[in-house]
Amino acid sequence: MVQELLALKAVNAISILFDVQIDTDDVTIQRTISNFREQGDYSLVVFPLLKISKKSPEETARMIGDKLLETTPELDSYTVIKGFLNLKLKDAVWINFLNDNYALEKFGIVSVNDEEPPVVVEFSSPNTNKPLHLGHIRNNLLGDSVSRILNANGQKVIKVNLVNDRGIHICKSMLAWKLFGNDASPESTSKKGDKLVGDFYVLFDKKLKEEVAQLKEQGMSEEEATAASTLMAKARQMLILWEQQDVDVRSLWSRMNTWVYSGFEQTYKKLGIEFDKTYYESDTYLLGKEIVEDGVNRNVLYRKDDNSVWIDLAADGLDEKLLLRADGTSVYMTQDLGTAQLRYDEFHPKSMIYVVGNEQNYHFDVLKLVLGKLGKYWSESLMHLSYGMVELPEGKMKSREGKVVDADDLVEEMINTAREMTLELGKIEDFENEEALELYRKVGLGALKYFILKVDPKKNMVFNPAESIDFNGNTGPFIQYTYARIQSIIRKAQDIDIAFSSSTPLHNKEIGLIILNYSFPQMLQQAAGEFSPSVIANYLYELAKEYNQFYHELTILKEDDTEKKALRLALSRLTSYNLKNGMQMLGIEMPDRM
RNA sequence: GGCCCUGUAGUUCAAUGGAUAGAACGGAAGUUUCCUAAACUUUAAAUAUAGGUUCGAUUCCUAUCGGGGCUACCA
Structure with missing residues (x-):
């Protein structure tokens, strides 16, 4: 990868110039910020190297820049601004990248390795007393999206639901x-x-x-x-x-x-x-009770005089925790012990991810500890993917007081809005009725899902029912629209596989767009590492925005220079693949026309 | 009370300890004889407060002030 290559070369240059060996982790190479894109694609921050060079930031940067020009054929030029060494790569680097990858429909996606143990992702976990509301929607979308993201990173995933049907x-x-x-x-x-x-x-x-x-x-x-x-x-x-x-x-x-x-x-x-599988608490709580009894017999847990069973977690900075009521009935924790055991026995997963709101952070700390104390070495593989609440402007949603945004109502409303907007724009008069309904559904759900998933899971978010979810700007439909635009071009283009050579000079908008596409796999890894669909959403928005600027500034189909035309078509194609694959990871479908 | 999370434009969201804190909506002003104007361009507007660590802090630490959560024989 380009950044790694530059870091490696920089380490090498430093060793030649200053006779000091450092690690590639010690050099920071970042994407050049947009104000200075004319000067470079990537920038090396030299401040941390001053201790080694014993020279001013500017001089250090120039020395490293000169050395890099000698040793790195891919490098075109450099500039120094303050303590930043801006490195500009040759156009050929990007053209070659595009040539090699533009036809890959699954660029950056890693195919699943079935040999390895799976990851079990639990989400949704509804309570049979409560119809699903917006908070549950966030849970469901997060769980579904994280599963898709891990999958795209080559991880086998088992999606499970745990229905809270007793108690x-x-x-x-x-x-x-x-x-x-x-x-x-x-x-x-x-x-x-x-x-x-x-x-x-x-x-x-x-x-x-x-x-x-x-x-x-x-x-x-x-x-x-x-x-x-x-x-x-x-x-x-x-x-x-x-x-x-x-x-x-x-x-x-x-x-x-x-x-x-x-x-x-x-x-x-x-x-x-x-x-892939639905568990019911009514099936798992008995196993939970057995595990608790076993814990009592082995003196890990203790029974009070009133017959209730407890664990003392004071040594771990927590309280006493109840595991069985005095009347012998089981609590939430009891069944979660059973469910975890069942899941472990069934899949031997490399990890078990629980997508559950942050109000239950304490519960999962306890669950993990209890399992550990009961001698389940695999308790370490439990991970609570804790996410923030969806709040209304006046505060938390409350099922019992009826202050909730109902999931069914919201979905219906989104689809309705999508229909109204589409009809107003009047671009699909030739659609068959069924086609149109399909479009409204894709766009309405796209707006909803994107709205939820673009926010960092850890953070609370606010939903204001009075202001409907946008369809313009940083939204799902904006990205869908960009995709449909590209599809329109591709439909009209003939012979889209015309070759282009590496001698065509690139326009700035082309370089920016290529680099963004180029970074798709890295972005995907980051999203998986952080279990964060918002990383994908923010990337896709940036990609779509960049494409629209490219589209406005340059001609594609009407370009006379056939090499340029071919290159821009290839670039459009790769962009559309990445947009579609990325949105797929958010569970959002793309329309070919809208 | 104890523990945990959180304070960024009017609003909703961004920013691996790095450059002049980005966007969107809303506000103001523009771009359709041109590949989809659900687009593009220009513009005003923000890091709660006080210290500290650092060459450099929205980011890390401490305190204060706000907001939220947990601390149930609810889930």
Whole structure:
């Protein structure tokens, strides 16, 4: 690679000039910032080398620059600005690169090695009480995209979902349905199943609050009232019955779950999300209980007088943590122990990635520690891919208070906006109806996915429902548009494989665009290393922007010089491949026309 | 209280310890006899505060002030 070559040559030059051996890691070669692109493609920062040279920054830079010109045939010229040595490569370097790569449809993509152990990526992990909202969308898009990115880096990936289908909260919605539901079903109410069940969860909360308020009037405190509430008692009782495999409870449970799953499935399908395997907590919590019992027997965990089981993590700077309730029922952590074990036994993965919000950082610290203390050496391979919350302008989304942006509504709204904008622009009058619908879907979802994924996963982000997501500027549709533009050119071009020689002098816009395309594989590695789709998104935006400038400043099809024309066509082609492959890693489809 | 994350233009986002802190939206002003104007060009506008480390700090450290999260026999 060019940067490595330059670093190597620089190390060599320094050793000749100053008789000091340094490592290539000690020289910083960065892309020249855009204000100085006329002067160089890459810049060497000389400040750190002054200790070695014992000379001024300018003089040091000039000495190294002169030596590099002697030893590096690829180098065309250099300039020195302050402590920066700007290195300009010969056009032929870039032309040769383009010649070698422009026809590679999968430029920079590494094919998957099936021999190696896979990476298991868990994401989505829905709760059967809550219809998916914007926060879940971020989770799903992140998990899906990270899986695609790792895949493009040659990693075999297994995408798994873990459905949170058991626990006290599930009993709450079941109980509300039983007490107040009047036998409602998705059919009888024409409601999507996940929405229907979610409504009962909200209803339980409302009824509970009423009861607690009444008890408080009789002089109880909030906590006393919650503990004394008959609704809570019934929910707890139901959980015990559920764990005892009570036939009635179990049959209501499966009935309601069936409703939820069919609702989820529709949403996943709309978003284009798929899994290789789905785990259910109801299947894994028993194994979790076994693991906990085993831990008790081996004195890693301890049982209190009330029969609850705990682990003491004080030595690790954390608290005591509950692993089994006094009544013997299991908690979140219990089943996560079981799920992890199951997953390890099944895949022996090189790592297990959990895409879960940062509010659960503590939970995953504990999970990893507990597994380690239980003697699971593979606990080291657990990785919590923690991401920030999606907030509304007025703060956090709250399911129970109905302050959420519903996933289905949002997707529908995006597709509608895409349709309105497309019709307004009036460019697709010759489209068949089905073609047009397909376009609206691609563009609407493209806008949504890009909007979410362009933000660094670690950071919280704000979504304002009052301002709809943009379709202009730094957006998915902008990148899709650029791609469609290139497709239009390629359709019109004939004989696009005309050769071009390395003697054609390059325009600045051409060089900039080539170098950006050239750095695609590096960018991809970075995205995989950081588990960050935002690296891809930001790169794609820059690439699309650079192409549009190139497109405006230079002619392509109407260029008389056939070599230049061929080169620009080749460059357009490579750009379109990289745009498409990059967007594919964000789960965004590209339209050929829009 | 303890622990963790976070403060960048009006707003939403960028910037491996390196040059004059980039974009987009919104604001102002332009570009269609020309390969798709969902584009391009010009313009005003920001690193919370105070110290420290460094040749160099938006980035690392400390304190202060804001914002968020966790600290449940919820998940």
